[in-house]
Amino acid sequence: RKEVEQDPGPFNVPEGATVAFNCTYSNSASQSFFWYRQDCRKEPKLLMSVYSSGNEDGRFTAQLNRASQYISLLIRDSKLSDSATYLCASITGGGNKLTFGTGTQLKVEL
Amino acid sequence: EAGVTQFPSHSVIEKGQTVTLRCDPISGHDNLYWYRRVMGKEIKFLLHFVKESKQDESGMPNNRFLAERTGGTYSTLKVQPAELEDSGVYFCASSQRGSERGYFGPGTRLTVL
Numbered sequence: 001r002k003e004v005e006q007d008p009g010p011f012n013v014p015e016g017a018t019v020a021f022n023c024t025y026s027n028s029a030s031q032s033f034f035w036y037r038q039d040c041r042k043e044p045k046l047l048m049s050v051y052s053s054g055n056e057d058g059r060f061t062a063q064l065n066r067a068s069q070y071i072s073l074l075i076r077d078s079k080l081s082d083s084a085t086y087l088c089a090s091i092t093g094g095g096n097k098l099t100f101g102t103g104t105q106l107k108v109e110l
Numbered sequence: 111e112a113g114v115t116q117f118p119s120h121s122v123i124e125k126g127q128t129v130t131l132r133c134d135p136i137s138g139h140d141n142l143y144w145y146r147r148v149m150g151k152e153i154k155f156l157l158h159f160v161k162e163s164k165q166d167e168s169g170m171p172n173n174r175f176l177a178e179r180t181g182g183t184y185s186t187l188k189v190q191p192a193e194l195e196d197s198g199v200y201f202c203a204s205s206q207r208g209s210e211r212g213y214f215g216p217g218t219r220l221t222v223l
Contacts, residue, residue: 032210046211098145098212
């Protein structure tokens with residue numbers, strides 16, 4: 001079983017829609033979680049960290065559910081420019097090395 | 111401030127050849143990580159340097175891979191001899207001491223024919 005799992009998609013949504021991604025993790029000792037955005041043939045870029053209390057950054061809201069071992073990302077009012085692959089990642093133990101999911105592809109259409 | 115840079119951006123080599131990838135982290139970042147993404151799979155951790163010391167090399171696939179970070183600045187990752195399954199995108203990331211926030215370089219796309 002993979003340590004971090006995501007639905008690969010693609011999620012095709014119209015502009016203005018709200019879309020949500022979930023990601024599950026198997027290691028209950030994982031202490032930190034993140035959402036990264038990766039554009040085609042580019043490097044991953046940190047979108048936001050994820051906290052149990054939930055955190056919001058503009059149109060993006062992230063949530064961590066430790067009891068069920070999943071994290072979520074909600075994107076409201078989708079823009080064409082949101083089209084990308086969204087990677088969830090966790091840190092377990094020291095060293096701050098990241099464990100990634102395979103990513104969820106989002107395509108926002110006119 | 112300059113970001114993480116990697117060289118080359120692309121490399122196409124034949125099976126059995128040697129390739130050396132280079133990563134220049136953000137200045138002052140003690141932590142340097144190598145990751146790899148092979149086709150259709152997730153990005154996977156290879157190893158972690160703290161300054162010039164290897165902190166964790168648990169993700170290195172085999173002894174054909176050798177990473178160095180002499181002087182604690184830039185790092186190289188050598189693959190010798192390269193095999194077909196080594197094809198993928200190799201990312202480098204760096205971070206400040208104690209920080210969870212890693213900054214990724216643009217990656218090196220390696221193709222082994």
